[in-house]
Amino acid sequence: MQIALDAMGGDHGPQELIAGAILAADQFDTDICLVGDEQLLKKHLESISPQQNSVSRLKIVHAATSVGMDENPVDAIRKKKDSSIMVAFDLVKNGEASAVVSAGNSGATLAAGVRKLGRLKNVARPGLASIFPTMKGPVVVMDVGANVECRPVHLYQFAVMASAFSKLYDVDRPRVGLLTIGEESGKGNSLVKETYELLEQSDLNFIGNVEGRDVFQGDVDVIVCDGFVGNICLKISEGLAEALMKMLKDEIVKSNFAKLGYLLAKPAFDKFRKRVDYAEYGGAPLLGIKGTGIICHGKSNAQAIKNAISVAIEMEKLGINDFISRTLKRGISNRAEAI
Amino acid sequence: MQIALDAMGGDHGPQELIAGAILAADQFDTDICLVGDEQLLKKHLESISPQQNSVSRLKIVHAATSVGMDENPVDAIRKKKDSSIMVAFDLVKNGEASAVVSAGNSGATLAAGVRKLGRLKNVARPGLASIFPTMKGPVVVMDVGANVECRPVHLYQFAVMASAFSKLYDVDRPRVGLLTIGEESGKGNSLVKETYELLEQSDLNFIGNVEGRDVFQGDVDVIVCDGFVGNICLKISEGLAEALMKMLKDEIVKSNFAKLGYLLAKPAFDKFRKRVDYAEYGGAPLLGIKGTGIICHGKSNAQAIKNAISVAIEMEKLGINDFISRTLKRGISNRAEAI
Numbered sequence: 001m002q003i004a005l006d007a008m009g010g011d012h013g014p015q016e017l018i019a020g021a022i023l024a025a026d027q028f029d030t031d032i033c034l035v036g037d038e039q040l041l042k043k044h045l046e047s048i049s050p051q052q053n054s055v056s057r058l059k060i061v062h063a064a065t066s067v068g069m070d071e072n073p074v075d076a077i078r079k080k081k082d083s084s085i086m087v088a089f090d091l092v093k094n095g096e097a098s099a100v101v102s103a104g105n106s107g108a109t110l111a112a113g114v115r116k117l118g119r120l121k122n123v124a125r126p127g128l129a130s131i132f133p134t135m136k137g138p139v140v141v142m143d144v145g146a147n148v149e150c151r152p153v154h155l156y157q158f159a160v161m162a163s164a165f166s167k168l169y170d171v172d173r174p175r176v177g178l179l180t181i182g183e184e185s186g187k188g189n190s191l192v193k194e195t196y197e198l199l200e201q202s203d204l205n206f207i208g209n210v211e212g213r214d215v216f217q218g219d220v221d222v223i224v225c226d227g228f229v230g231n232i233c234l235k236i237s238e239g240l241a242e243a244l245m246k247m248l249k250d251e252i253v254k255s256n257f258a259k260l261g262y263l264l265a266k267p268a269f270d271k272f273r274k275r276v277d278y279a280e281y282g283g284a285p286l287l288g289i290k291g292t293g294i295i296c297h298g299k300s301n302a303q304a305i306k307n308a309i310s311v312a313i314e315m316e317k318l319g320i321n322d323f324i325s326r327t328l329k330r331g332i333s334n335r336a337e338a339i
Numbered sequence: 340m341q342i343a344l345d346a347m348g349g350d351h352g353p354q355e356l357i358a359g360a361i362l363a364a365d366q367f368d369t370d371i372c373l374v375g376d377e378q379l380l381k382k383h384l385e386s387i388s389p390q391q392n393s394v395s396r397l398k399i400v401h402a403a404t405s406v407g408m409d410e411n412p413v414d415a416i417r418k419k420k421d422s423s424i425m426v427a428f429d430l431v432k433n434g435e436a437s438a439v440v441s442a443g444n445s446g447a448t449l450a451a452g453v454r455k456l457g458r459l460k461n462v463a464r465p466g467l468a469s470i471f472p473t474m475k476g477p478v479v480v481m482d483v484g485a486n487v488e489c490r491p492v493h494l495y496q497f498a499v500m501a502s503a504f505s506k507l508y509d510v511d512r513p514r515v516g517l518l519t520i521g522e523e524s525g526k527g528n529s530l531v532k533e534t535y536e537l538l539e540q541s542d543l544n545f546i547g548n549v550e551g552r553d554v555f556q557g558d559v560d561v562i563v564c565d566g567f568v569g570n571i572c573l574k575i576s577e578g579l580a581e582a583l584m585k586m587l588k589d590e591i592v593k594s595n596f597a598k599l600g601y602l603l604a605k606p607a608f609d610k611f612r613k614r615v616d617y618a619e620y621g622g623a624p625l626l627g628i629k630g631t632g633i634i635c636h637g638k639s640n641a642q643a644i645k646n647a648i649s650v651a652i653e654m655e656k657l658g659i660n661d662f663i664s665r666t667l668k669r670g671i672s673n674r675a676e677a678i
Binding site: 072134135145148149179180181188189190211212213214215216217227228229231232233234235236237238239240241242243244246247248250251252254255257258259260261262263264265266267268269271272275276 | 518556576579583605610611
């Protein structure tokens with residue numbers, strides 16, 4: 001198996017990405033193509049001790065340009081056909097790699113993946129899933145930003161795709177919830193009400209509506225919503241977690257007793273951080289394309305990149321895409337298309 | 340000034356609500372009508388020491404029934420015309436009270452307020468605002484659940500109403516942000532894009548789009564969104580804050596060192612909790628009705644009730660409703676109505 005890593009994306013630069021690639025090559029027995037500026041990447045690779053055997057499993061594929069974090073995604077992939085993210089998806093298209101992992105401009109990764117690989121059979125709209133940590137296991141939320149305006153059939157298909165993806169967490173009959181603002185079936189906007197009916201008729205393990213407060217309880221494996229709502233949920237959760245930790249720290253540093261207390265409790269804090277750290281969850285899978293694409297947080301460290309590569313490998317091994325196509329073929333999608 | 344308190348609502352029962360009323364009567368020199376079952380409330384009042392002078396400022400107004408927390412709001416207020424929440428709003432309608440405070444069924448409070456008092460002049464749709472604590476000051480988010488499907492003019496009016504309300508926090512030219520999924524003006528769904536234009540043309544201090552991650556930064560005073568998105572944001576934030584604290588506690592109790600550390604840091608934890616506690620922010624104002632209604636969390640303790648009463652008093656004193664009507668009259672609402 002070979003994974004294409006966009007070695008030019010992310011906030012920390014190629015060094016951190018390459019470190020992640022080496023961790024992954026070591027641990028998962030996989031080859032990795034580093035896609036980006038050949039001169040630059042060569043220099044980084046040469047600085048790594050050749051004692052690390054797995055360096056030999058890394059290969060550079062040149063790309064003349066790259067997409068900046070703040071560039072308009074659609075413009076960027078139209079103009080920069082030789083950018084690292086486009087070249088990376090080309091490798092998958094040509095059968096030279098099985099998946100792309102990128103911590104670069106997420107809109108550009110999304111657009112490049114859909115443009116280069118196309119939609120999976122029976123999928124109306126590819127989307128982006130995200131794995132949220134909860135009090136129990138992880139929950140897969142989809143869509144988190146690829147599709148701003150959706151119809152009920154899209155949400156139904158997100159439910160199928162996210163359920164398939166949750167195989168990675170050994171969930172057998174994933175419980176699917178529909179994100180809305182009341183528990184009863186009649187609650188929500190018209191999109192939610194119509195989607196409720198579709199999900200109820202489907203073969204999915206649909207448990208009904210879930211509210212915002214249920215997201216982190218861990219009593220549901222898959223949550224579906226449109227990409228507008230999902231992206232706001234993702235960002236508000238990241239922002240709140242950061243703000244809470246900052247505010248707690250502000251109070252702690254005000255007193256020496258509290259600082260001492262914090263030091264004693266630090267291992268607990270560290271375990272807690274690990275439990276809620278996005279880096280542990282390996283990025284957001286782009287589901288519904290003919291291939292595999294994993295979009296990582298711009299802030300991803302080597303550990304996060306390694307985990308994202310692991311997710312890409314698992315998706316391939318478990319045949320998530322085949323499963324999605326098959327389920328949508330025999331599912332209620334034809335009926336749903338009419339809505 | 341007289342405030343009507345729905346003494347039958349809330350998870351903790353009348354005792355806690357009455358305790359809040361006494362705190363408020365003491366501190367703000369106000370009279371309070373306790374609305375609910377006369378026999379029951381009398382018994383509670385008699386059990387309170389008459390040394391507390393402010394007990395004399397509490398008066399009971401009888402209501403034969405009350406709306407349960409799980410009842411369907413619209414059905415409940417149609418059938419239970421003699422419920423405590425309906426009687427409370429009657430007091431405002433008849434000029435016997437200036438505001439209603441309720442920790443009961445929030446949907447019923449909302450519906451009763453709108454039904455009994457009607458819309459304020461020039462307001463298309465009343466809505467519910469919520470005050471979120473942030474790293475800096477509070478931010479007023481509107482709508483958080485009253486209006487599930489909105490047009491641009493509604494969001495524009497929410498911006499006007501929430502800006503008026505933020506006078507309570509001594510904010511002079513409140514910075515207004517539009518909640519969406521990208522910073523640039525073209526980002527978001529069609530509702531957001533059209534609302535952007537309206538806000539840009541208005542006299543409001545519109546600072547542009549804000550994303551989920553900006554909500555808790557404190558760099559904006561007012562955030563507008565439709566009630567579907569706003570309610571999910573409110574609930575997901577409450578749920579995440581609770582889950583994070585629970586997970587941190589789980590890790591701390593696993594080790595004696597960490598427990599000791601926690602005890603040393605406890606004053607810092609307590610200050611942090613106070614900083615993010617909804618009880619400090621005095622409930623969610625129902626804006627755009629002919630009168631004042633404050634919806635409190637079901638879990639509200641006496642402190643939260645006292646603070647909600649304080650918000651009701653301040654809204655009256657500052658003439659928030661007059662300000663809203665005047666602003667909407669001279670504003671762009673006529674042009675906006677066309678959208």
